[in-house]
Amino acid sequence: MSSFQDKSFSNMEDLYPVPFPDDVPIAKLETISLNKLLSNNEVEAQRLFNVCKGSGFFYLDMMDHEIGRKMWEDACYACRSGQAVLPITPMTTKKAYKARTGVKVLDRGYQTGAVNDDGQPRDSEMFMVPQTEFFSNEPLGFELPPWLAPHEERFKNAMSSGNIVANVILSILEGKLELPPGALTNIHKLTDSSGDFIRVLRYPGTDLGAEIDPLRFPPHRDAVSIAILFTWLGGLQITDEEAAFAVPESSWRWVKPVPGTAVVNLGDAMEVFTNKLLKSGLHRVIKAPGLQRAHDKYSVLIVARPEDSTPMRSFSSPVIPEGTEEQKSAPIYSSIEWGHNKIKALQDFIDKLQSARAGKTENLERSWTAPKSGSGIDVLEGCPVGLVTHYRTKAEH
Numbered sequence: 001m002s003s004f005q006d007k008s009f010s011n012m013e014d015l016y017p018v019p020f021p022d023d024v025p026i027a028k029l030e031t032i033s034l035n036k037l038l039s040n041n042e043v044e045a046q047r048l049f050n051v052c053k054g055s056g057f058f059y060l061d062m063m064d065h066e067i068g069r070k071m072w073e074d075a076c077y078a079c080r081s082g083q084a085v086l087p088i089t090p091m092t093t094k095k096a097y098k099a100r101t102g103v104k105v106l107d108r109g110y111q112t113g114a115v116n117d118d119g120q121p122r123d124s125e126m127f128m129v130p131q132t133e134f135f136s137n138e139p140l141g142f143e144l145p146p147w148l149a150p151h152e153e154r155f156k157n158a159m160s161s162g163n164i165v166a167n168v169i170l171s172i173l174e175g176k177l178e179l180p181p182g183a184l185t186n187i188h189k190l191t192d193s194s195g196d197f198i199r200v201l202r203y204p205g206t207d208l209g210a211e212i213d214p215l216r217f218p219p220h221r222d223a224v225s226i227a228i229l230f231t232w233l234g235g236l237q238i239t240d241e242e243a244a245f246a247v248p249e250s251s252w253r254w255v256k257p258v259p260g261t262a263v264v265n266l267g268d269a270m271e272v273f274t275n276k277l278l279k280s281g282l283h284r285v286i287k288a289p290g291l292q293r294a295h296d297k298y299s300v301l302i303v304a305r306p307e308d309s310t311p312m313r314s315f316s317s318p319v320i321p322e323g324t325e326e327q328k329s330a331p332i333y334s335s336i337e338w339g340h341n342k343i344k345a346l347q348d349f350i351d352k353l354q355s356a357r358a359g360k361t362e363n364l365e366r367s368w369t370a371p372k373s374g375s376g377i378d379v380l381e382g383c384p385v386g387l388v389t390h391y392r393t394k395a396e397h
């Protein structure tokens with residue numbers, strides 16, 4: 001029996017080796033009940049809508065409904081799979097699982113940054129499993145590499161559960177936005193051709209005295225509709241105070257993992273669809289706080305993105321602000337072009353920052369292709385260390 005089969009869903013204590021410290025600033029997030037959302041509880045639906053118009057981040061209680069309990073269990077099993085393969089699979093084998101070379105990026109493949117002499121990642125590593133390749137109505141001939149293939153059912157289960165939960169949220173939001181039923185849910189189907197994926201991340205434990213690197217993955221917003229995160233140790237941070245282009249270091253707040261809940265955030269796609277009525281949450285991920293930093297940290301992220309051909313423009317409704325003339329005349333990208341352009345701009349910016357800091361160009365083994373016809377993305381140039389980058393498509397200005 002392999003090690004991942006030994007550790008059961010019912011015994012997750014090892015994922016919480018050290019309590020979350022009580023002397024760090026913690027973000028105050030609302031907890032939304034999945035059970036109440038599924039029961040058409042109007043008060044809870046309004047709470048969800050308010051949160052999505054505010055920080056865009058919330059805890060979703062997965063334990064109060066069968067659908068949520070299944071998703072929590074699926075996510076725990078996906079985490080167990082990551083634990084089983086990431087520390088022991090040779091780096092050359094992991095790196096052979098490549099990201100897509102076309103326009104659909106970051107929905108599959110393995111990624112890491114600098115690698116230590118012992119072959120372990122210095123800061124983090126992750127792999128993505130694409131959703132469309134497993135759920136499309138047409139067979140696409142995709143196969144996971146041998147080191148991940150034995151875990152395929154777990155990833156599929158988690159993505160299937162994630163799509164159900166994402167659509168519960170989207171169906172509430174389309175009602176609150178006074179959109180026709182299906183306006184959002186019909187472009188987030190499990191079988192759609194889209195950039196949906198599950199990602200398993202590992203952040204190796206480090207010496208407690210090691211410096212936290214705030215730029216390993218700088219502040220950003222996600223190029224998705226909805227992101228559902230399961231994590232057992234700290235590291236995710238959001239901010240309560242947002243300036244136009246900079247967030248003071250002191251304003252970052254830790255998101256404390258709460259057993260039985262997912263951390264959900266809206267992404268940039270929802271800002272586009274609602275002309276910024278709903279908010280895409282700014283966040284960053286750094287090393288775990290306090291004593292937790294000494295331990296390997298795993299996270300499981302499941303995202304929903306719009307179907308590939310979806311035009312990325314605001315819906316019209318009585319509650320969605322009308323766009324400016326400039327917005328109306330801006331080019332409209334398809335979801336797949338839009339997502340690719342945003343992710344490429346972010347990754348290019350990370351590479352540039354890291355290269356500038358290292359005084360040399362780091363080979364991060366990107367596999368990006370050039371945007372098709374003008375990226376439509378403005379990325380702030382010369383953003384100094386410790387300040388936030390700010391990404392907006394021209395259409396969103």
Ligand SMILES: [Fe+2]
Nearest residue numbers: 220221222283
């Ligand atoms: Fe993110």
